[in-house]
Amino acid sequence: MDTKKFTIKDIARLAGVSAGTVDRVLHQRGDVSEKSRQRVQKVLDEIHYQPNKFAIALAGKKNYRMVCIIPQGKEGDYWSSVHQGIERAAHEVRDYNVSVECCTFKHADEESYKKACRQMMTERVDAVLIAPNFRETTLTLTNYLDEQGTPYLFIDFNILKAHPISYIGQDSKQSGYLAAKLLMKEYREGDELAFFLTGSKDSPAEIQMQRRLEGFTAYLAENHNRLILHDIILDKEDHHYNERTLDDFFTKHPDVHLGAVFNSRVYAVGNYLRQHPEVKMRGIVGYDLLPENVECLKQSTVDYLIGQRPGLQGYCGIMTLCNHVVFKLAVPTISYMPIDLLMKENIDYYFEKED
Amino acid sequence: MDTKKFTIKDIARLAGVSAGTVDRVLHQRGDVSEKSRQRVQKVLDEIHYQPNKFAIALAGKKNYRMVCIIPQGKEGDYWSSVHQGIERAAHEVRDYNVSVECCTFKHADEESYKKACRQMMTERVDAVLIAPNFRETTLTLTNYLDEQGTPYLFIDFNILKAHPISYIGQDSKQSGYLAAKLLMKEYREGDELAFFLTGSKDSPAEIQMQRRLEGFTAYLAENHNRLILHDIILDKEDHHYNERTLDDFFTKHPDVHLGAVFNSRVYAVGNYLRQHPEVKMRGIVGYDLLPENVECLKQSTVDYLIGQRPGLQGYCGIMTLCNHVVFKLAVPTISYMPIDLLMKENIDYYFEKED
DNA sequence: CTGTTAGCGCGTTCAA
DNA sequence: TTGAACGCGCTAACAG
Secondary structure: OOOOOOHHHHHHHOOOOHHHHHHHHOOOOOOOOOOHHHHHHHHHHOOOOOHEEEEEEEHHHHHHHHHHEEEEOOOHHHHHHHHHHHHHHHHHHHHHHEEEEEEEEEOOOHHHHHHHHHOOOOOOOEEEEEEOOOOOHHHHHOOOOOOOOEEEEEEEOOOOOOOOOOEEOOOHHHHHHHHHHHHHHOOOOOEEEEEEEEEOOOOOHHHHHHHHHHHHHHHHHHHHHOEEEEEEEOOOOHHHHHHHHHHHHHHOOOOEEEEOOOOOOOHHHHHHHHHHOOOOOOOOOOOOOOHHHHHHHHHOOOEEEOOOHHHHHHHHHHHHHHHOOOOOOOOOOOOOOOEEOOOOOOOOHOOOOOO | OOOOOOHHHHHHHHHHOOOOHHHHOOOOOOOOOOHHHHHHHHHHHHHOOOOHHHHHHHHHOOOOOEEEEEEOOOOOHHHHHHHHHHHHEEEEEEHOEEEEEEEEEEEHHHHHHHHHHHHHOOOOOEEEEEEOHHHHHHHHHHHHHHHHHOOEEEEOOOOOOOOOOEEEEEEEHHHHHHHHHHHHHOOOOOOOOEEEEEEOOOOOOHHHHHHHHHHHHHHHHHHOOOOEEEEEEEEOOOOHHHHHHHHHHHHOOOOOEEEOOOOHHHHHHHHHHHHHHOOOEEEEEEEEHHHHHHHHHOOOOOEEEEEEEEHHHHHHHHHHHHHOOOOOOOOOOOOOOEEEEEEEOOOOOOOOOOO
């Protein structure tokens, strides 16, 4: 599978120099005569030298500190998955002398976000992972980081005008488009469609939602341009309000058999439907594999869930920062996550990670 | 994210003993007085000691040899993906002094398979990864390995009566069930359905195919029990024969608008349909992301592809063997791969790997 | 310019 | 039973 393992000593011996000299040419650290350099280079060209990563890490005395600015998550939700991915990566790179901290803020709370960002500007940090929340505040931070030469990276959402070393997230518009295509497979003549939205529709934190909606309506425009659409605004917390709203809505619109939810809270609709078997929906699509959503999928009150690998986003985020900062490797400017399609039949086999 | 890093020396100092003693209690290597043991244990209980993996690997002098018995792959196909995953894992564990070799055989060729298996019985091997092909031959090998105490693991297909430390693969029946559910979303009154099969239908190598078919028909039985079904037998190689067969079939059966292929060769049907736009199919489902299949998906001559992460199977296979043999960790008895659902709209974002 | 040397954290001798 | 000493492969500081 791979060839013999060569060590620095091997190379030194083959080139007739000392290990120190080999190390110097390997790292272009200068102070090497042209003659020695060539002799070493010749050996290097002939064999396929792969340094022992472990020895490198062990010998390296540098310490790196990375900080993540991400929303606080609650048990099982989207951000807690991101957090888990970060933890997993942190664990993996720990022996490389990389420490990872999370500086969490309250989602969609500007003051809280500002505070987290400000903190980054007072401490020594080697790299920052940001799940951006408010545009202007983010730019203040990234401008500062740009000046300092501190690399940073966005996950989940990309802020233009900033200069992250990488962006990791899903193509939201495309995922909306796909959501529509899936859902409309259930369409039958006369069906109407409902978008279940959340009050904070225009909150800066909900731009993803907008993108998904864009993609969704793009599909409708191409394929079902006469479809009757309804917007239902639900509340994030107030179940009673939602109950009344949905009661009211479904009574008034008996032809609505399809529904879409563009944030993580499709379970609100799913749970309602479970309580109200008299409401006959033919298709509901939602996002993210919160335990509540998965439960709805299994109970068939939700038909499709679209996953965006939050854990992988966190994991890749940290790994990308490491590759850039610690290993000085080239990193992709943008990494789109897969658009995972989950149904009752494959949810049990789904897992996010690799090993 | 994690607490201070403790080294063996730290523990030794805290417990008032030497590093050697700490090592002895850590590895239960005996020759430690009860008093020393307790003092060390006390420190261990108080701190969260995580040994430096790199130092362990570096200090370890053991060499491990793992061998993979897998079918020969051709550029881009299923087995070449498995092979890639194995290579990736091999690269990762290389510095742990683990070498990985592949002993390939010709798929569905019993002699070739036997030869590969026999080779395992003559050489010193620390662990074996097997993609089983013929039942009896496999059992001969596994019996031998059982006797030797050499751990082995199956990927792709599980042979009962053997005692692998783990099986890694997809739930084929369930994936067939899901394939049916997806495809039947395209069903319209009067549609007939075609199964495009391959000559070697009852080859031992094609049992997976049978399972998928089982799952598929199970769904039909539950939901569409009056559907008219057709079997079309295509040839693996002979394009002309297939062309004629399909011409003939579609002429005779104009109501067939749905099709399923249970091996990797849905492209044969997809390519035919591209050449024959007069044949109007509404839905085709197939397996595996061969480049040809992906191309069909993008061209919309195939509507759904089901992925089973061949690369991940290879990767996890090696990693599992390592965890068991090298790191002596408990490993899962069975790892089902996700049943990935790919359509034109999400194929571009699909990738198998993690980082 | 170059070879030598001292660790990095751990496993493994080998005396004591 | 224990501590000290060595080496894994590599980096970096130091002496020549």
